[in-house]
Amino acid sequence: MKIRIKFKKYGVMKFIGHLDMMRYFQKAVRRAGIDIAYSEGFSPHQVMSFAAPLGVGVTSDGEYLDIEVKTTKSSAESISALNSAMVEGVEVVSYIKLEDHAKTAMSVVAAADYYLYGKSGSELTLTLSELQAKLREFYEEQAEIPITKKTKKGEKTMDLKRLIYEFSVSEQDRLPVFFLKVCTGSTDNVKPQLVLEAFYKFLGFTFEEALFQIHRLEVYAADENGGFRPLGEMGEEIE
Template identity: 40%
Template sequence: MTNDNIRYRFKFEKYGNAKFIGHLDVMRAFQRAFKRADINISYSNGFNPHQLVSFALPLSLGYTSTGEYGDFQLYTEENADELIKDINSSLPEGLKITRIVKLREGVKNTMSSVCAASYNIYFDKTVSSYDIENNIYDFFGKDDIFVDKKTKNSLKRTDIKLDIINIEYTGERVLKTLVNAGSVRNLKPDLIAEAFMDFLDIDYNKYSFGFRRNDMYMKDNNGGLVSLIDGVGE
């Protein structure tokens, strides 16, 4: 990173048809939108110059989100509202920037900052609101919650309880969860759904469940969780 680059953090939503595209495609969609919007984006030096854009944490295919983040660098300083307007008019349907903040010097990028994420789990109709309400706290109260976590070529028995920070039933078959997220510890909420359905002894079809990432968090100076875009501006 050179001094002439000005860094921004952007928060965006992913919804509608965009939930059917994966992380790499989202990155490409943004890169092309930056070009179409003629944003003065910085490029890396070297043999294969690429845009200096990075994203916090991949979102699983099929998930929607109201709290995705990325950082980019510009060669010139621009007005955040103008940037939002220009980029949004170039993005495909289903991707929308909701906030842009010019970063203070020294702020770590989203990728290395993120440590937790909040997700909503939308249960399908095989399970009633009554069943969820009457079992979820028993489930979460267990000492450990073991599931078979798929790794590249094997199944690994894992205690996901260690990565669940909080679970809250909000009614209407929606479960709100707060879990560890990031490169150190990471839990995908479909494992919670799977484990809970197993606990209820009901067959789990992950394709009929809905998942939404609500927000992503980092630690503040006091060790509390704050949204990735809070307190990072100048």
């Protein structure tokens, strides 16, 4: 039986990287008494996969992992069992059953929403309306947003525009707050800081990542109508 788990990651847990989160969940699932399935072979491992790696330092309200279980209790009981095995800073919020032929979260990830909260020191010399005008100029009025991205094989030029689905800015306590919906997944993965770097360059500024708290809100799969559907809405509650 395929199960999708959604969790939040916050506080000091943002310093735990993706691979360590996987190790953390492997142990937590055992502590919670989830009847997880193991692979065949001499050294069996749990059938578990994460939707989209989250960078170190980033917090999130919408992280997903898929597991396969032999038997399961109800969603409510499983969430409660898992949360009793969680440290502060990780909270399981949903546990749903997927269809048997469902593809893994990892293979269907298409987009993610982010907030980038400016910390003290990130104040800009522009007013909010000036900034919003510049953002329109950058995102809506440019036909292409070419950037060069460093890869393992060298540098690669790509058009950022087609990979940004939404981009806006607001203000909170005089500090900038950016919202982004960007392409996510194994083929064209866009880190939000990459977009901000390009935008700040466009403004004639330098983007300093240390001055922002990046927060992921939700991760989506593409739906049939060309839109996006949260990964957590692709299965059913277990009664």
